[in-house]
Amino acid sequence: MPSSDEGFTGRTSPYRADPSPTATSDSTADPGRVPGVGDRLYRLVPDASSQVLAVYGDDEDSPESTLVLFEKDDGDTWYEAGRWRGHNGRKGWTTDHHEDDLRTPVGVFTLSDAGGVLDDPGTRLPYDQGKSYEVPQNWGEAHRHDFDYVIAIDYNRLRGTPPNDPTRPEGAERGGGIWLHVDHGDGTSACVTLPESGMEYLLRTLDPDRHPVVVMGDREALKA
Template identity: 80%
Template sequence: MPSSDAGFPGVASPGPVNPRLSATFAPTADPERVPGVGDRLQRFIPDASRQVLAVYGDDEDSPDCTIVLYEKGDDDAWNEIGRWRGHNGRRGWTTVHHEDDLRTPMGVFTLSDAGGVLEDPGTRLPYDQSEAYDVPKGWGEAHRHDFDYVIAIDYNRFRGTPPNDPTRPQGDGRGGGIWLHVDHGDGTSACVTLPESGMEYLLRTLDPAWYPVVVMGDRETLKV
């Protein structure tokens, strides 16, 4: 969650950054390509990756999204193994994220580190359990379980550090602390949320040996 929501400064990584989405390409139905993802972002998915979490925003300015986990089979086809409804930034999506813009950055990002208030549910990702993930008391009952489980999206953070590490290599103005976390029924400052059962499933399924990444943006832009 960005610092304005999570109570933490951002986390950081020199990993993949948002490519500019300017050219137009027709999406393909090739089973060896992630469904609904066009050439502009497809080329940023590492060849070694066998797990892709696709976040399909309903609209450029919408806080609502569908989240789908794909795994690459032995035939190199992408197979859907999980699907959930969730939320993204309250104002939708952006190709150039800034702190407090209430939009989620589009792009392809690695998924490297996890944590939360609750005990490790059996993940292969490095997991940081700590009461430091408790939400501020002033947030209200609806947010009480937001950070029971979190997975850091490697935007403006260093991989291999806990999700709440405050370092932002691209500077504080570019935002940070963008996580996958438990849904509270509404849009976020920039994070992506899904039901607690979905977070548990992701934590138990994502495998660092399969180089998991998240591909995210609104549906129409993802097709480009």
């Protein structure tokens, strides 16, 4: 299992409960379910999906989170395939996201498009590379590499377009441009972050044919 600053190099055994922030201590946890995710959200995971990135926010108002990639093969058992510490919106989470509220939307969203400043590291996702992803100079040195790699979270965006496409189908007031991207050490405007090695791993691992989704929210919201 990887630490918060190194990539995962192999598959673990089927999920078993443990005292980590993402798991319940219930030893009867169902390996056919993504741990810590209740019926309301789990029903939104497509039946065809065999890759789920679960983002477990520490608290409703916390910018800290743990990201865990779960996969399953031909059966119904979910395996943990990677784990990283990261960040979410500076003010935490919301079920009613609006532009500039500094909270990350709770929900289940597809992952279909990627890009970044750096060259494609070998992803199966459509990858849009270019200087358009460079952060503004006034963001400061800590943010210089934020968008070296990004994966669009399909919240209020058109799937099949580059991550930086500005189209907002539900209107600008609902926010948008919410990505997985490289961590800079603290909370975000609404994006979810993880170490660069984790981004590289996700880009090389997520497969459109496996219908990857992200299930994200604070722990209490996820369990509801």
